[in-house]
Amino acid sequence: MLINRANMDTLFASYNAAFKTGLVAMQANSQYTQVAMTVPSSTAEEVYAWLGKIPGLKEWVGERVIENLRQHGYTLRNRDFEDTIEVDRNHIEDDKYGVYAPMFTALGEAVAAHPDELVWKLLKDGFAKTCYDGQYFFDTDHPVLTADGGATTVSNSGGGNGTAWFLMDLRGTAKPLVFQQRKRADNIVRKDREEDENVFMRREFLYGVHARSNVGFGLWQKAYGSKQTLDKANFKAAYQALEGMKGDYGRPLGIVPTHLVVPPALREAGLEILNAERDANGATNVWRGTAELVVVPWLA
Numbered sequence: 537m538l539i540n541r542a543n544m545d546t547l548f549a550s551y552n553a554a555f556k557t558g559l560v561a562m563q564a565n566s567q568y569t570q571v572a573m574t575v576p577s578s579t580a581e582e583v584y585a586w587l588g589k590i591p592g593l594k595e596w597v598g599e600r601v602i603e604n605l606r607q608h609g610y611t612l613r614n615r616d617f618e619d620t621i622e623v624d625r626n627h628i629e630d631d632k633y634g635v636y637a638p639m640f641t642a643l644g645e646a647v648a649a650h651p652d653e654l655v656w657k658l659l660k661d662g663f664a665k666t667c668y669d670g671q672y673f674f675d676t677d678h679p680v681l682t683a684d685g686g687a688t689t690v691s692n693s694g695g696g697n698g699t700a701w702f703l704m705d706l707r708g709t710a711k712p713l714v715f716q717q718r719k720r721a722d723n724i725v726r727k728d729r730e731e732d733e734n735v736f737m738r739r740e741f742l743y744g745v746h747a748r749s750n751v752g753f754g755l756w757q758k759a760y761g762s763k764q765t766l767d768k769a770n771f772k773a774a775y776q777a778l779e780g781m782k783g784d785y786g787r788p789l790g791i792v793p794t795h796l797v798v799p800p801a802l803r804e805a806g807l808e809i810l811n812a813e814r815d816a817n818g819a820t821n822v823w824r825g826t827a828e829l830v831v832v833p834w835l836a
Contacts, residue, residue, distance in 0.1 A: 537628055555644040558647075560648075561644075567832055567834070568652045570830060571704060581611050581613040584612065587754065612751075613750065616747070617650065618721075619744060620743065622740050623742075624740065626739060654749070659761075660700060662674045673756050673761075674756070675691070675692065678691070680783060681785055690782070692757070692761065692781075694760065694761065694763070694770060696764035700761060701797065703771070703778060703796055711758065712756065713753060715749065717748075721746060721747035726742070757781050757783065774793070793826070796829050796830065797835070798829065798831055798835070799832060799835035800833060811825075812824065
């Protein structure tokens with residue numbers, strides 16, 4: 537192919553179309569939005585002081601009661617991510633440009649999958665990384681206030697040392713995790729002009745994407761993590777822990793477990809708890825249909 541601006545624009549259009557095809561196809565398979573709320577970012581970092589206060593109406597007697605947000609100082613700084621494809625100039629000149637189209641489709645798929653990679657890795661790390669209150673996200677001693685203003689602790693962890701699984705309340709806007717998005721990587725930047733240094737010095741046409749984002753922990757009150765065996769007894773303990781969750785001053789939070797999130801290795805155990813009509817002894821399975829099973833390959 538003759539290397540000129542018109543032909544390079546046509547070539548880029550075809551590569552960009554392949555990129556968009558991969559992007560759209562993989563976005564349809566995304567799972568991270570089930571557990572993470574997407575928060576738009578407009579600066580280098582965002583502070584989530586509001587995580588320390590879950591809103592709740594109270595009877596209005598006299599003047600309004602103004603409650604200050606508890607300042608936990610939970611800050612998410614955006615990180616930079618990139619991916620770049622190098623196309624040999626000689627391949628274009630020799631009409632071998634078609635071999636690169638699958639790479640651009642794969643680039644689109646990678647961009648779409650990136651939030652899933654970040655979110656689900658963070659969930660797995662929740663037993664060893666801290667959230668807004670300074671405790672591990674899945675921990676046995678999250679600090680809360682009692683009805684009379686005293687200090688106590690609440691657990692959202694089942695402990696154990698096996699394969700992790702998670703029970704969550706995924707209703708509403710507020711979710712257990714946060715995906716903070718500053719800049720999407722859905723546009724390709726190109727350096728394919730003859731005067732570009734990479735072309736002039738190294739015969740390389742370069743095409744790349746750039747994203748700015750980060751992930752963090754949201755409301756631990758809506759998630760329970762366990763590394764105990766996934767069986768009916770431990771599922772029951774997790775369910776009751778979430779249902780009984782209370783906020784500051786002993787206020788019930790109305791948590792309703794809706795989803796059981798597991799890696800592929802625990803698919804069968806999850807199905808037995810949530811789908812089977814009867815257990816191994818023939819007794820009625822009272823936990824059938826109490827939550828939706830979500831199998832996440834990123835947790836493998």
